[in-house]
Amino acid sequence: MARPSVREQIVDAAFEQFHLNGYNACGVKLVTDTAGVPKGSFYNHFASKEALALEVLERYAASRGMEALAEDDTPPLARLRGHFEFLAAEAAHFGYARGCVFGNFTTEAADHSAPIADGVRSGFATWTRAVAALLREARTDGSLPAHHDPDVLALFVVNAWEGAVVGARAAKDGSSFTAFFRVVFDSVLA
Amino acid sequence: MARPSVREQIVDAAFEQFHLNGYNACGVKLVTDTAGVPKGSFYNHFASKEALALEVLERYAASRGMEALAEDDTPPLARLRGHFEFLAAEAAHFGYARGCVFGNFTTEAADHSAPIADGVRSGFATWTRAVAALLREARTDGSLPAHHDPDVLALFVVNAWEGAVVGARAAKDGSSFTAFFRVVFDSVLA
Numbered sequence: 001m002a003r004p005s006v007r008e009q010i011v012d013a014a015f016e017q018f019h020l021n022g023y024n025a026c027g028v029k030l031v032t033d034t035a036g037v038p039k040g041s042f043y044n045h046f047a048s049k050e051a052l053a054l055e056v057l058e059r060y061a062a063s064r065g066m067e068a069l070a071e072d073d074t075p076p077l078a079r080l081r082g083h084f085e086f087l088a089a090e091a092a093h094f095g096y097a098r099g100c101v102f103g104n105f106t107t108e109a110a111d112h113s114a115p116i117a118d119g120v121r122s123g124f125a126t127w128t129r130a131v132a133a134l135l136r137e138a139r140t141d142g143s144l145p146a147h148h149d150p151d152v153l154a155l156f157v158v159n160a161w162e163g164a165v166v167g168a169r170a171a172k173d174g175s176s177f178t179a180f181f182r183v184v185f186d187s188v189l190a
Numbered sequence: 191m192a193r194p195s196v197r198e199q200i201v202d203a204a205f206e207q208f209h210l211n212g213y214n215a216c217g218v219k220l221v222t223d224t225a226g227v228p229k230g231s232f233y234n235h236f237a238s239k240e241a242l243a244l245e246v247l248e249r250y251a252a253s254r255g256m257e258a259l260a261e262d263d264t265p266p267l268a269r270l271r272g273h274f275e276f277l278a279a280e281a282a283h284f285g286y287a288r289g290c291v292f293g294n295f296t297t298e299a300a301d302h303s304a305p306i307a308d309g310v311r312s313g314f315a316t317w318t319r320a321v322a323a324l325l326r327e328a329r330t331d332g333s334l335p336a337h338h339d340p341d342v343l344a345l346f347v348v349n350a351w352e353g354a355v356v357g358a359r360a361a362k363d364g365s366s367f368t369a370f371f372r373v374v375f376d377s378v379l380a
Contacts, residue, residue: 022298024214097301103353106360107297108212111287120360148377155357156350156373159366163293163353167345170296170310176349183346187338188378 007045009035015056019098023053023108050113053105057119060101061126069130076138080131081185084161088177096168102127103162128154135189144189157184197235199225204246209288213243213298240303243295247309250291251316259320266328270321271375274351278367286358292317293352318344334379347374 004012013035017026028049032039046052065086069079091098102123110117132154138144160180167176194202203225207216218239222229236242255276259269281288292313299306322344328334350370357366 021302022214024212024298025302099297102360103356104297106356107289107294108214110360112211112215117360117362121362124357124360149372152369152372155366156354156369159353159357159369160346160350161353162356163349163351164346166293166296166352166356167314167349170292170300170307170314172307172311176345179342179346179349182339182342183378188373 006035006037006041009037010042010045010052011055011059014052015059018053018056019060019101019104023105050115053109053113053116054119057101057105057116057123061123064127066127066130069134071134071137075143076134076141077143077185077189080134080138080157080189081181084177084181084184087161088174088181091165091168091177092174096172096174099169100162100165103165124158128158131158138189148189153188157188160184196225196227196231199227200232200235200242201245201249204242205249208243208246209250209291209294213295240299240305243299243303243306244309247291247295247306247313251313254317256317256320259324261324261327265333266324266331267333267375267379270324270328270347270379271371274367274371274374277351278364278371281355281358281367282364286362286364289359290352290355293355314348318348321348328379338379343378347378350374 010031014026014031017031017034020026021030028042029039031049031052032042046055065083068083068086072079074082102120105116106120106124110120128151132150135144135148135150135153139146139148139150144150164176164180168174200221204216204221207220207224210216211220218232219229221239221242222232236245255273258273258276262269264272292310295306296310300310301307318341322340325334325338325340325343329336329338329340334340354366354370357369358364
């Protein structure tokens with residue numbers, strides 16, 4: 001296997017460190033130290049820490065398992081449950097720490113950085129659209145009652161998930177996820 | 191009116207600056223500069239920035255209008271709606287920036303500071319208990335169907351609100367709150 005480029009090593013390290021410590025608590029030096037590359041090499045590859053944050057956001061979005069939401073042989077609401085079970089297992093794996101990078105960057109940087117604000121808005125919008133498409137499919141096949149508005153419901157469900165991540169992180173247990181699955185799948189979507 | 195003490199000036203400034211800029215982006219110097227007091231005076235009043243954060247959390251909790259959730263002549267679910275309308279109006283007033291201090295401190299500090307983790311856990315727990323008591327009242331008077339578990343539902347609703355705050359902050363509009371009110375009051379609690 002080819003050795004990862006310095007650029008890749010920096011993105012790998014930032015992906016880990018921004019998630020672990022937060023964007024504002026993690027400087028370029030911590031990223032380059034973690035990557036094992038000289039601090040001076042950073043600006044050969046990135047114009048700013050903000051530019052690196054956008055790459056981390058893109059990579060994080062690609063790791064959310066959103067492709068599992070797309071139409072296949074599994075019934076839509078089972079696919080939606082599987083998607084959130086995947087995310088809940090990841091949160092448990094990290095001891096309910098770290099949170100969601102979309103939510104973290106929104107909290108830490110979206111009020112102060114226009115590019116990061118665009119990045120999180122676009123990340124949430126892509127995710128919400130994928131959930132809405134799935135809910136539209138569920139409404140068509142009759143598994144979701146016809147009175148629901150798929151766009152409103154998708155926005156609500158994605159936000160409720162983000163809030164459950166915050167609740168789990170505060171309590172350091174999975175009770176917020178348990179409440180999410182019970183209320184969303186037994187009540188909201190039933 | 192008596193002049194506010196240096197201690198109060200510091201708490202006032204931190205309340206504003208932590209909310210505006212975040213906990214990690216805001217150092218002791220920014221707080222004392224905002225307060226108009228010498229940086230050296232800080233440690234006469236607080237052992238650490240973390241100790242100040244706990245005071246800010248307490249003051250924030252006291253400003254959440256939680257007393258409006260307690261039993262009175264208004265029907266319980268109308269009181270719950272009024273509570274979240276109060277919070278939504280505040281978020282709109284701040285242009286959907288700043289977020290919720292409970293959620294912000296959870297995101298920025300709960301993985302790294304045991305006292306702040308205790309503070310946010312306790313803040314969320316107090317709020318969730320107040321919502322659960324209201325939902326229990328609603329179940330007793332028949333306005334909430336009997337099959338609901340008030341504790342699970344309260345945790346879900348508080349988290350869904352936190353997530354809506356994140357969604358509003360990312361989008362810089364109120365659509366996440368609109369979705370929250372529609373789904374929670376017309377579907378979850380109906």
